[in-house]
Amino acid sequence: MTELTHLDAQGNAHMVDVGGKAVTSRVAIAAAEIRMNADTLALIAGRGHKKGDVLAVARIAGIQAAKKCSDLIPLCHPLMLTSVSVDFELDNALNRVLITGRCALDGKTGVEMEALTAVSVAALTIYDMCKAVDKDMVIGDICLSEKKGGKSDDYKRKAE
Amino acid sequence: MTELTHLDAQGNAHMVDVGGKAVTSRVAIAAAEIRMNADTLALIAGRGHKKGDVLAVARIAGIQAAKKCSDLIPLCHPLMLTSVSVDFELDNALNRVLITGRCALDGKTGVEMEALTAVSVAALTIYDMCKAVDKDMVIGDICLSEKKGGKSDDYKRKAE
Amino acid sequence: MTELTHLDAQGNAHMVDVGGKAVTSRVAIAAAEIRMNADTLALIAGRGHKKGDVLAVARIAGIQAAKKCSDLIPLCHPLMLTSVSVDFELDNALNRVLITGRCALDGKTGVEMEALTAVSVAALTIYDMCKAVDKDMVIGDICLSEKKGGKSDDYKRKAE
Amino acid sequence: MTELTHLDAQGNAHMVDVGGKAVTSRVAIAAAEIRMNADTLALIAGRGHKKGDVLAVARIAGIQAAKKCSDLIPLCHPLMLTSVSVDFELDNALNRVLITGRCALDGKTGVEMEALTAVSVAALTIYDMCKAVDKDMVIGDICLSEKKGGKSDDYKRKAE
Amino acid sequence: MTELTHLDAQGNAHMVDVGGKAVTSRVAIAAAEIRMNADTLALIAGRGHKKGDVLAVARIAGIQAAKKCSDLIPLCHPLMLTSVSVDFELDNALNRVLITGRCALDGKTGVEMEALTAVSVAALTIYDMCKAVDKDMVIGDICLSEKKGGKSDDYKRKAE
Amino acid sequence: MTELTHLDAQGNAHMVDVGGKAVTSRVAIAAAEIRMNADTLALIAGRGHKKGDVLAVARIAGIQAAKKCSDLIPLCHPLMLTSVSVDFELDNALNRVLITGRCALDGKTGVEMEALTAVSVAALTIYDMCKAVDKDMVIGDICLSEKKGGKSDDYKRKAE
Numbered sequence: 001m002t003e004l005t006h007l008d009a010q011g012n013a014h015m016v017d018v019g020g021k022a023v024t025s026r027v028a029i030a031a032a033e034i035r036m037n038a039d040t041l042a043l044i045a046g047r048g049h050k051k052g053d054v055l056a057v058a059r060i061a062g063i064q065a066a067k068k069c070s071d072l073i074p075l076c077h078p079l080m081l082t083s084v085s086v087d088f089e090l091d092n093a094l095n096r097v098l099i100t101g102r103c104a105l106d107g108k109t110g111v112e113m114e115a116l117t118a119v120s121v122a123a124l125t126i127y128d129m130c131k132a133v134d135k136d137m138v139i140g141d142i143c144l145s146e147k148k149g150g151k152s153d154d155y156k157r158k159a160e
Numbered sequence: 161m162t163e164l165t166h167l168d169a170q171g172n173a174h175m176v177d178v179g180g181k182a183v184t185s186r187v188a189i190a191a192a193e194i195r196m197n198a199d200t201l202a203l204i205a206g207r208g209h210k211k212g213d214v215l216a217v218a219r220i221a222g223i224q225a226a227k228k229c230s231d232l233i234p235l236c237h238p239l240m241l242t243s244v245s246v247d248f249e250l251d252n253a254l255n256r257v258l259i260t261g262r263c264a265l266d267g268k269t270g271v272e273m274e275a276l277t278a279v280s281v282a283a284l285t286i287y288d289m290c291k292a293v294d295k296d297m298v299i300g301d302i303c304l305s306e307k308k309g310g311k312s313d314d315y316k317r318k319a320e
Numbered sequence: 321m322t323e324l325t326h327l328d329a330q331g332n333a334h335m336v337d338v339g340g341k342a343v344t345s346r347v348a349i350a351a352a353e354i355r356m357n358a359d360t361l362a363l364i365a366g367r368g369h370k371k372g373d374v375l376a377v378a379r380i381a382g383i384q385a386a387k388k389c390s391d392l393i394p395l396c397h398p399l400m401l402t403s404v405s406v407d408f409e410l411d412n413a414l415n416r417v418l419i420t421g422r423c424a425l426d427g428k429t430g431v432e433m434e435a436l437t438a439v440s441v442a443a444l445t446i447y448d449m450c451k452a453v454d455k456d457m458v459i460g461d462i463c464l465s466e467k468k469g470g471k472s473d474d475y476k477r478k479a480e
Numbered sequence: 481m482t483e484l485t486h487l488d489a490q491g492n493a494h495m496v497d498v499g500g501k502a503v504t505s506r507v508a509i510a511a512a513e514i515r516m517n518a519d520t521l522a523l524i525a526g527r528g529h530k531k532g533d534v535l536a537v538a539r540i541a542g543i544q545a546a547k548k549c550s551d552l553i554p555l556c557h558p559l560m561l562t563s564v565s566v567d568f569e570l571d572n573a574l575n576r577v578l579i580t581g582r583c584a585l586d587g588k589t590g591v592e593m594e595a596l597t598a599v600s601v602a603a604l605t606i607y608d609m610c611k612a613v614d615k616d617m618v619i620g621d622i623c624l625s626e627k628k629g630g631k632s633d634d635y636k637r638k639a640e
Numbered sequence: 641m642t643e644l645t646h647l648d649a650q651g652n653a654h655m656v657d658v659g660g661k662a663v664t665s666r667v668a669i670a671a672a673e674i675r676m677n678a679d680t681l682a683l684i685a686g687r688g689h690k691k692g693d694v695l696a697v698a699r700i701a702g703i704q705a706a707k708k709c710s711d712l713i714p715l716c717h718p719l720m721l722t723s724v725s726v727d728f729e730l731d732n733a734l735n736r737v738l739i740t741g742r743c744a745l746d747g748k749t750g751v752e753m754e755a756l757t758a759v760s761v762a763a764l765t766i767y768d769m770c771k772a773v774d775k776d777m778v779i780g781d782i783c784l785s786e787k788k789g790g791k792s793d794d795y796k797r798k799a800e
Numbered sequence: 801m802t803e804l805t806h807l808d809a810q811g812n813a814h815m816v817d818v819g820g821k822a823v824t825s826r827v828a829i830a831a832a833e834i835r836m837n838a839d840t841l842a843l844i845a846g847r848g849h850k851k852g853d854v855l856a857v858a859r860i861a862g863i864q865a866a867k868k869c870s871d872l873i874p875l876c877h878p879l880m881l882t883s884v885s886v887d888f889e890l891d892n893a894l895n896r897v898l899i900t901g902r903c904a905l906d907g908k909t910g911v912e913m914e915a916l917t918a919v920s921v922a923a924l925t926i927y928d929m930c931k932a933v934d935k936d937m938v939i940g941d942i943c944l945s946e947k948k949g950g951k952s953d954d955y956k957r958k959a960e
Binding site for chain 5: 804806811854857865872874875920923927936938939943947
C-alpha cells in the first residue's frame with residue numbers, strides 16, 4: 001500500500017523535507033461553493049439600493065487566509081506566495097455563490113493547500129456575514145481544480 | 161428585505177456591537193465531510209501495521225483553528241472559548257470521514273463560526289496529509305448542526 | 321515627575337496589572353488622515369467607470385488590526401472587543417482621506433490603542449494600494465479623539 | 481487615468497502577481513514622528529535617575545511589526561526580510577521623537593510597506609507607554625523617505 | 641490510574657471544558673535559567689561602556705509570548721491576562737541568568753502555562769542574542785514556582 | 801571583548817543584516833528533556849488500555865512553533881523552513897521524555913533558534929497535558945546539539 005508522505009516510518013507526523021526539490025513556478029486553482037436561500041443570495045447581490053460589501057470582505061479574508069496557510073495546516077511549509085486571487089460568481093439558478101481561488105509561487109512545493117484554504121475561508125466569511133438571516137447555508141464542493149509546476153505531472157480535475 | 165447585520169446603513173462592513181448583549185452559556189456544533197478513494201480511507205484508518213497520526217493531527221489543527229477564528233473571519237469577535245472538541249467518524253460505506261466540531265463559550269455572542277472553522281480546517285488538514293496519494297478528495301457538507309444559548313431561538317438543523 | 325505606568329520601579333517594562341479594576345463599558349474613537357495627490361484621491365473615489373475596492377479593503381484591514389492590537393503593541397492587554405468600526409471621508413478640498421476608528425469593550429482597560437491601531441493600519445493599507453501611482457502620500461494626525469468609561473475622567477480632544 | 485495595480489479590471493482587490501519579477505536587493509527607509517508635551521519627552525529621555533525602557537520596547541515592537549506586515553496589510557506579499565532596524569532621535573526643540581525604519585530584502589517586491597509599518601507601530605508603542613501621562617500626543621509625518629532596488633527608478637523623497 | 645484531563649475516554653485530545661468553573665483571581669509564577677560562559681554573562685551585564693538591550697528584548701519577548709500561549713500550546717484556552725511581568729537576575733557565581741515570570745488573570749482557568757511560556761521564550765531570546773559568541777548555552781530548570789486561585793489547592797514548589 | 805551581533809554600536813537591538821550572505825543548505829538539531837514522576841511517564845506511554853495522544857499533540861505543537869519562531873524571538877529572521885521533525889524517547893530509567901528537534905533550510909541564516917523553539921514548545925505542551933496529575937515536572941537541558949551549513953564552522957555539542 002502506498003504510504004502517506006506526512007508520516008514517517010513509525011507513523012509519526014513530520015513536515016516533509018523539500019530541501020532537495022527544485023524551485024519552479026507553481027500554480028494551483030481551487031473551487032468551493034456556498035448554497036443558500038434565494039433571499040440570502042439577493043442580499044449578497046445587493047439588489048436593493050445599496051451595494052453591500054459581503055464579497056469584498058470575503059475576498060480579502062480568502063487572500064489573507066492563503067497567507068496564513070502554514071499556520072493553519074500543521075505540516076504545510078511556510079511559503080512566499082507571489083500571487084493570490086479569489087473570485088466569485090453568483091449562480092441564481094442554483095442559489096449559490098461559486099468561489100475560485102488561485103495561488104502562485106516560485107518555490108519548492110505546491111500551493112494547493114493555500115488555494116484550498118483561500119476558498120474555504122472566503123466561504124466561511126460569507127456564512128458569517130449572512131448567518132443572521134440564513135443559518136441553513138451549506139459550504140461544499142471544496143476541491144482542487146488544477147495544479148501546475150513541480151516534478152509530479154500537472155493535475156486537472158476531471159469533469160464529473 | 162431583511163438587512164445583513166454586518167453591513168451598516170451605507171453597506172459598509174463593521175463588527176456588530178454586542179456590548180449590550182447578556183453573557184450566556186453558548187454552544188455550537190458544526191459538521192463536515194471529506195470524500196476520498198477507498199484506499200485513502202484505508203490509509204487513514206491505519207489498517208496496515210502502523211497506526212498513523214492523520215486524525216490526531218487534523219484534530220489539533222481543528223482545535224487551534226477554532227481559537228484563530230476571529231483572526232481568520234474579519235468581522236468575528238475575539239472570544240474566550242471554554243471548550244473545543246473535534247471528532248471523526250470513518251464511513252467505509254461512502255468512503256468519507258465525517259467531522260464534528262463542538263465549541264462552547266460563556267459570552268455575548270455565538271460560537272457557530274468557531275465550530276465551522278474547526279471542522280473546515282480539520283478537513284483541510286486531512287486533505288493535506290493525504291494529497292500525495294489522492295488529489296481528487298472533496299470537502300463538503302460544511303454546515304451548522306446545532307446552536308444553543310443567546311437571545312435568538314436555539315437552532316437545530318433539519319434532517320434533509 | 322510623574323512616572324510612566326508601563327515601567328516598574330527599576331525602569332523595566334511590564335504589563336500593568338488591571339486585575340483590580342472594574343469591568344465597565346468603554347469606548348474610544350481615534351482619527352487619522354492620509355494626504356495624497358488629487359489624482360490619487362480621484363482613483364480612490366472611483367470617479368472613472370469602475371467603483372474600486374480600496375476603502376473596503378482598508379476598512380477590513382483596520383478592523384482586523386484592532387483585534388491584533390495586543391499582539392502588535394507589546395504591553396497592551398488582550399481584550400475581547402465588542403465592536404469595531406472604521407469609517408472614511410474623502411476631503412477633496414485638501415486632497416486627503418479622513419479616517420475614524422471606534423472600538424468598544426466591556427472590560428477592565430481602555431481601548432484607545434485598539435482604535436489608534438485600526439486607523440493607522442487602515443491608512444497604511446490605503447498607502448499600499450495606491451503606492452504604485454503616488455509614493456509621496458503622507459499619513460498624519462493620528463490621535464485619540466475621544467475616550468469614555470473607566471475610572472479616569474472621560475477624555476475629549478480639544479479642537480486646535 | 482492610471483489604474484491602481486491592486487485592483488483588477490473589475491475593480492476587485494487581488495495580490496499583484498510578482499512571479500515574473502527578478503530577485504534584486506531592495507531597501508526602503510520610512511520616517512514618522514510623535515509629538516508630545518515637553519514633560520513626556522523628558523520621561524522618555526529618562527532625565528531622572530532611571531533609564532527607562534520606552535524606546536527599547538518601541539524598537540522591538542517596530543521590528544516585529546515589519547515581520548507581520550503581510551498579515552496586517554491584506555494585499556502585501558509575505559517576504560523574508562534580511563534586515564530590519566528602527567532608530568529614534570529625541571527632538572527637544574520641537575518636543576517630538578523622530579522615528580526611522582529601514583528594511584532590506586533580496587526579493588521580488590519592494591519593502592516600503594514593511595518600513596512604514598515598522599515606524600507606525602513603533603510610534604503607537606510610544607503612545608501606549610506614555611498615554612497615562614499624555615493623551616494629546618499626535619503621530620504624524622509617516623512617509624517613505626527612500627527606496628532602492630527593483631525595476632522602477634529609485635525613489636528619494638523631496639525635501640519640503 | 642489517574643486519567644489525563646486533556647484526553648477524552650477514547651484517548652483523543654480535546655480542550656477541557658471550563659465553562660462551569662468560577663471566575664476567580666489567579667496568579668502563576670514560573671522560573672527558568674540559562675547557563676553560559678562567564679564572558680557571555682559579562683556581555684549581557686554590559687560591563688563595558690555600553691549598556692546593551694539583551695534583557696530588555698528578552699523581557700518583551702517573554703511578555704508577548706505569554707499572550708500567545710493559547711496559540712502555541714494546542715489545548716490551552718484563550719485568556720485575557722490582566723498582568724504579565726518577566727524579571728532577570730544575573731548570577732555571577734554560577735554564570736547564569738535566572739528568569740522569573742508572573743502572570744495574573746481573573747478567569748476560569750489557571751495561568752501556569754502562560755508563565756512557563758514567558759520564561760521559556762525569554763530564555764530562548766537570550767540564547768538568540770548571544771549565540772554568535774556562545775553556542776554552548778543551556779536553558780534549564782523551567783518549572784512552576786507557585787500558583788494561586790481556582791478550586792484546586794494553591795501550589796508552591798518545594799525547595800529541592 | 802567580542803561584541804553581540806544583535807546590538808549595534810550604540811547597544812540598540814536590530815535584526816542583523818544577512819542580505820550579503822550566501823544561500824546554503826542548513827540544518828540544526830536541538831534537544832530538551834522533561835522530567836516527571838514515574839506515574840506521569842506511564843500515562844504518557846499509555847500503558848493502560850488506551851493509547852493516548854500526548855506525544856502526537858506535542859509533536860504538532862513543536863513543528864508549528866518552529867514555523868512561528870520569527871514571531872516569537874524578536875530578532876529572528878522570517879525563514880522558509882524546508883523540513884521540521886520532532887521526536888521523543890521515553891527514558892524509564894530517569895523518568896523523563898527526551899525531545900529532539902531537527903530543522904532544515906536552504907537560506908541565508910541558520911535554523912538553530914527554530915530547532916530550539918520546537919523542542920521547547922513540545923516540552924511545554926507535554927507539561928500542559930500532564931499538569932493536572934503532576935505539577936512538579938521540570939523542563940531542562942534545552943541545548944543545540946548540532947548545526948551544519950553556513951560560513952561559520954559546523955558545530956557539534958561536546959559530550960559532557
